[in-house]
Amino acid sequence: MGQRLRSVWPPVLIAVVLLAAWQLLVVIQDIKPYLLPAPSLIASNFFSDVGLMWAAALYTGTTALLGLMFGTVLGILAALLAQRFVVVNNLVTPLAAGLAAVPIIALTPLLNNMFNITSRTPRVLVTVIIVFFPMFVNVTRGLIQVQPVQLELMRSMNARPRTVLRALRVPNAIPFFFTGLKIAAPLAVIAALVAEYFGGPQSGLGSRITSAAANTAYGRAWAYVVASIILGLLFYLTVLALERWTAPWTSRSHHN
Amino acid sequence: MSIEPTGEATTTEVAVRAEGVWKVFNPGLANEVTALQEIDLTVTRGEFVSLIGPSGCGKSTLLRVIADLTHATQGAIQVAGMTAAQAREDQRYGMAFQQAALFDWRTVRRNVELPLELQGWSKDKRRVRAMELLEMVQLADFAEHRPWELSGGMQQRVAIARSLAVDPPLLLMDEPFGALDEMTRERMQNELLRIREETGKSIIFVTHSIPEAVYLSDRVVVMSARPGRITDVISVNLGQRNEDTREAEVFFESVTAVREALRGRTSGAVRSRVGEV
Ligand SMILES: Nc1ncnc2c1ncn2[C@@H]1O[C@H](COP(=O)(O)OP(=O)(O)OP(=O)(O)O)[C@@H](O)[C@H]1O
Ligand SMILES: [Mg+2]
Numbered sequence: 001m002g003q004r005l006r007s008v009w010p011p012v013l014i015a016v017v018l019l020a021a022w023q024l025l026v027v028i029q030d031i032k033p034y035l036l037p038a039p040s041l042i043a044s045n046f047f048s049d050v051g052l053m054w055a056a057a058l059y060t061g062t063t064a065l066l067g068l069m070f071g072t073v074l075g076i077l078a079a080l081l082a083q084r085f086v087v088v089n090n091l092v093t094p095l096a097a098g099l100a101a102v103p104i105i106a107l108t109p110l111l112n113n114m115f116n117i118t119s120r121t122p123r124v125l126v127t128v129i130i131v132f133f134p135m136f137v138n139v140t141r142g143l144i145q146v147q148p149v150q151l152e153l154m155r156s157m158n159a160r161p162r163t164v165l166r167a168l169r170v171p172n173a174i175p176f177f178f179t180g181l182k183i184a185a186p187l188a189v190i191a192a193l194v195a196e197y198f199g200g201p202q203s204g205l206g207s208r209i210t211s212a213a214a215n216t217a218y219g220r221a222w223a224y225v226v227a228s229i230i231l232g233l234l235f236y237l238t239v240l241a242l243e244r245w246t247a248p249w250t251s252r253s254h255h256n
Numbered sequence: 257m258s259i260e261p262t263g264e265a266t267t268t269e270v271a272v273r274a275e276g277v278w279k280v281f282n283p284g285l286a287n288e289v290t291a292l293q294e295i296d297l298t299v300t301r302g303e304f305v306s307l308i309g310p311s312g313c314g315k316s317t318l319l320r321v322i323a324d325l326t327h328a329t330q331g332a333i334q335v336a337g338m339t340a341a342q343a344r345e346d347q348r349y350g351m352a353f354q355q356a357a358l359f360d361w362r363t364v365r366r367n368v369e370l371p372l373e374l375q376g377w378s379k380d381k382r383r384v385r386a387m388e389l390l391e392m393v394q395l396a397d398f399a400e401h402r403p404w405e406l407s408g409g410m411q412q413r414v415a416i417a418r419s420l421a422v423d424p425p426l427l428l429m430d431e432p433f434g435a436l437d438e439m440t441r442e443r444m445q446n447e448l449l450r451i452r453e454e455t456g457k458s459i460i461f462v463t464h465s466i467p468e469a470v471y472l473s474d475r476v477v478v479m480s481a482r483p484g485r486i487t488d489v490i491s492v493n494l495g496q497r498n499e500d501t502r503e504a505e506v507f508f509e510s511v512t513a514v515r516e517a518l519r520g521r522t523s524g525a526v527r528s529r530v531g532e533v
Contacts, residue, residue: 149357152325156351157371158344167370171361249360249402 033218045223052208053227060204061231063120063192067127068185068235074128075135075180082136083143083169092140099133105191108198123195123204130191131184138180142173175250178243185235193228205231270334271426271458272299272322277331279317279484290483291317295331297477297486301425304452304459306469306476308514314484315462319428322460323351336425347375349426350419354434356411358403364414365390365399371421389417392451409440413447420455427459434464442502445471449497466518470494470510471502478517488517 019039025031026038033041046053082092104126111122146168154164196206205228212221243250279292291314299305307315320326322333324340335343343349350371358367368386369377377385390396393413395406403411412432419427433441445468452459463469469476470492478488492510494501501507 147355147357149353149355150359152320153351153353153357155325156323156344156349157374158347159374163374167374168359171359174361247361249404 034216037219037222041219042222042226045217045219046226049220049223053205053224056203056205056208056224057227057231059201060189060192060196060206060228061234063123063195063204064127064188064231064235066120066124067192068131068188070124071128071131071184071188072135072181075132075184076139076177078132078136079139079143079173080165082140083165092137092144095137099137104129105194108195112198112200117200120201123192123200126195127188127191131188134183134187135177135180138176138183139173142176143169145176146172174247178239178247178250181239182236182243185239186232189228189232189235269301270298271301271303271336272297272460273332273334274298274318274322275332275334277318277321277333278329279314279321279326280329283329292321292328293483293485295484295486299458299460301458302456304461304472304474306461306463306473307479308463308466308469308476308518309479309484310481310518311464312484313479313481315479316430317484318479319430319460319462323349323428343426347371347422348424349428350422350424352412352415352419352427352429352432354431356403356408356415358411358414358418360403363400363402364395364406367403367414368417368421371418375422385421386417389420390414392420392454393417393447407440409436409444412436412444416448416451420451420457423455425458427457427461429459430462431464432461433468441465441468446497448472466511466514467502467507470507470514471497476510476514478514487520490514490517 022036023039026036107129108122108126111125115121115125143165150168150172151164154168159167193204193206193209196204197210201207202211205224209221209224209228212218212224274295274297277292277295278290281287281289281291295318297305297318307318309315317326321328322335322340324333324344333340336346336348338346338348358364359370362370365383365386368389369382372382372385387396387399390399393416395410395413395417398406398410403414406414412435416429416432419429433444436444448459449472451457459472461469461472463472471494473492476490476492477486478490479485480487490510490513494504494506494510
């Protein structure tokens with residue numbers, strides 16, 4: 001407990017100092033809110049708008065969660081298929097690098113036209129695609145990168161390929177799965193949010209940010225940005241907790 | 257075909273027989289390697305045979321051919337009177353490697369249960385058997401621990417317990433103590449001898465340590481590299497091992513014999529004595 005407190009202290013202290021410096025800078029230099037609003041202004045907007053903000057976060061969070069779930073399931077299914085083909089082994093890493101460079105979010109306007117723009121569907125779809133790749137790449141890696149000696153052991157015990165998959169490859173992929181999920185979860189929030197910038201229902205955090213900015217309500221826009229950051233962190237921390245809880249060996253077993 | 261010293265043994269007394277075994281990796285390619293050349297080896301039931309030789313001489317390859325983890329290019333392998341493939345399918349051997357190769361996501365007990373699980377044993381029977389084996393390697397108290405909570409020596413004992421799970425008549429061990437410190441290593445050697453006495457297994461044991469090979473074995477098979485072949489087979493007669501064995505005259509004599517056999521290979525002066533042993 002003392003340990004944990006000690007590790008929490010420094011970042012909190014730094015945050016407080018930075019916020020104070022920011023506030024001072026804005027007040028002393030008389031910086032205009034459209035350039036940089038003071039933390040106090042953002043905070044007052046945050047708390048005065050908290051009801052709407054909750055609803056917006058719920059909307060965007062739901063989009064992100066749906067995208068995360070479907071993207072993850074699709075990524076896992078594709079990885080299970082891919083691990084059967086040896087070629088994939090050599091392709092996964094360059095594939096990962098290549099895909100990371102593709103701006104999938106740019107597809108949103110097209111998806112908006114392909115599907116009903118007044119629905120949540122195109123946004124979920126963008127999120128699904130964005131979540132899919134890190135999940136697919138990482139889970140495939142986990143299924144393929146088993147220790148050769150463990151494979152030999154399974155063979156010496158006369159295990160069928162199906163058994164090797166169930167008893168070795170799948171459990172081996174769990175830490176990789178969480179690595180993927182830790183990348184994908186915050187990405188899902190970003191995707192769900194940015195997808196709202198391209199029109200459609202005005203109920204999410206992304207829409208609120210654009211409309212506040214368009215109305216020169218900079219304090220409010222920033223307050224929604226803060227809410228978005230909190231939502232992203234929430235997704236990330238949930239994954240972290242899930243990992244600790246379901247796969248406690250992932251963080252401790254890098255000994256051989 | 258040359259007559260082996262154990263050639264008159266009946267099939268039931270033969271644990272492993274290799275006849276004219278060759279293993280060539282990447283045949284016909286630029287990186288062709290003759291890992292095994294004309295290997296003849298017979299291990300009788302209950303015998304402890306060590307394989308020793310310089311790195312790359314094909315010790316692991318020979319073990320893997322016997323275990324049917326890879327196929328011989330030429331020659332015949334017999335394990336417990338059947339082909340290597342049948343023996344693997346029937347689980348007639350257990351295998352232990354230099355790495356313990358435990359599964360981190362399983363408890364110690366469930367690691368030992370793994371081969372039983374693959375054989376379709378019921379949960380209760382598995383549990384009883386695994387606890388029995390953990391008792392044998394003196395790790396019953398750690399049954400519900402995770403592998404990473406154990407020291408290297410303890411992990412290796414779990415791996416040995418696992419290799420004994422289906423009660424195979426033969427153990428194939430590839431430098432199982434290679435990563436352990438000297439003290440732990442000697443303790444593990446005694447433990448292995450005790451287990452062997454309790455279970456009567458035949459054992460083929462790969463090692464780089466001459467004293468280890470001598471201390472454990474009935475026969476030490478000396479191999480040489482490029483191409484990998486058997487150059488000497490040295491019988492060791494230490495009788496019942498105890499604390500004094502490692503300091504006994506006969507022990508040092510055997511150590512010297514093995515060392516010279518290993519050296520003889522490099523000088524090229526000593527001709528192969530396989531046929532006469
Ligand atoms: N899969 C493989 N493909 C190609 N060559 C191989 C393969 N496995 C082993 N070899 C070669 O076969 C030879 C024997 O290898 P092996 O691993 O059996 O040696 P070893 O006696 O076990 O060595 P060490 O004592 O270092 O473990 C080596 O030259 C090695 O490079
Ligand atoms: Mg080897």
